[in-house]
Amino acid sequence: MNIINVKINEKNCQIANGKKLAEIIAEFKPDANLFIVNGFPQTPDYQIYEGDLIVLIKKGEVPSSDEMAALLAARQTPGVTEQLRQSVVGIAGVGGLGSNVAMSLARCGVGELILVDYDVVEPSNLNRQAYFVEQIGQPKVLAMRDILLKCNPYVKITVHLAVLSPPLVETIFNRADVVVEAFDVPETKAMLLNSMRKFLPNKPGVFASGLAGDGVASLITTRKVYHNIYLVGDSVSEAAPNIGLMAPRVTLAAGMQANAVLRILQGKDVVE
Amino acid sequence: MRIRINGENREIPSAINLLHLLEKELKLEPLRVAVELNRLIVSREDYKKTIVNENDELEIVHFVGGG
Known part of the structure; x- marks a missing residue:
């Protein structure tokens, strides 16, 4: 037989x-x-x-x-979970973008997430960030670790309760396969990109800029800006007086960042 | 003189430095950008001493706030 x-x-x-x-x-x-x-x-x-x-x-x-x-992992595309299990992704900031990127990547089964953030959960975070009311006051990296492990206990979560500085970019993210920029402040976003180009010049990075307000969703795109560096957003929608940060567009951008990471980790082209 | 910024031609005064180009010509905050000049990253501390030349290719990533 x-x-x-x-x-x-x-x-x-x-x-x-x-x-x-x-x-x-x-x-x-x-x-x-x-x-x-x-x-x-x-x-x-x-x-x-x-x-x-x-x-x-x-x-x-x-x-x-x-x-x-x-x-x-039953609904994952066959083979993807095994590939992601070997991967390490660094996430710089676990606020609106980073908490939602982390949720996506943990659910996908990325082997290890390295989370960096200095801040604590506060009430105005909860309109777009993945935290719960009961976590107000907790350091975000610890609150995030708790949530992620509830969703997928097989992911390793490494946390750094720290302000990311140029020297730390190199030491913390050197062993990551991909780095996700998920900050709020534009000077910090630029600092990370400059530091990565200087200290980790070949490291793939997925950045974000332009996701405030409730502008048309399809204006948010993923484009390649430098070798191995991708930028998600519409590049112009800036958080400002009378332009808030709200869950739909922030989580949309975070989802696109996570999808870019998923493609990079599988060796697929990120943009057409 | 003509340079290329993010794939588009642009006429700028000759013999200006990168800091001047960012602040005065492009009205960009230097602390909110990253700049590759002919595919090489320029360190922030070098913006002032980096002279932009005819036919240079610049890729400028400018960040806005929100996350």
Whole structure:
């Protein structure tokens, strides 16, 4: 009989060729009611192929610890999680941009996030930043670590409660594969770019500028500005009197920064 | 003389330094930019002594606040 290799809830299994998903469900998890194959939900009549990544979930059931990682990653594009697990991403500032970039990248399963911020959570952060009311007063890097580990306990979170200075840019981010600029103040954004070009000239960086207010969403773009350096934003929408910072555009820009990181880490082109 | 800034031609007075170009011609705050001159980053402390020459190519990243 012809045997094929598949993974069922992260375990390598050998099964007879020609089986339908229904037979796998009956054998391995009869009470499952959500069946994901290669990152996509399937029906029991799905024909199993060599190399299929099968995840069987019973909705509402908390998975055992040995299955948890696979089940959390079941809807990821196959192969991406394994690649990201080896990656380190530095995030400079965990405010409106950085907290939301960190959430995205932790959910994707980036292996390690290095968070840098000197500030504490305060009430005016909560209209756009990923924190909770109960965290007001906590250092942002510690509050962020708590939230991220609740979403994905398999990510390593390294925190620096510090003001980022040019010398620290080199020491803290030297081992990062990509650095995300997520500051608020334009002089600090420029400081990071200048410091990276000087001390870490080949390090990929994803910066942001121009995301205040409620301008048309599609004006926010990702463009390449220098070798390995990308800029997300509309370049002009500046936080100013009567132009606030609000969740939709800030999280949009953060999502685009995180997507740029995801592409860089996989060796894909960031812009067309 | 003609230079290129972010891919576009621009006429500027000859023999000016980079600091003058940023502040007076482009009305940009020097502490809010990064500048590559012919694909090499220019350190902030060198803006004043860096003379901009005909046909130079500048890539200027200017940041606005918000995050």
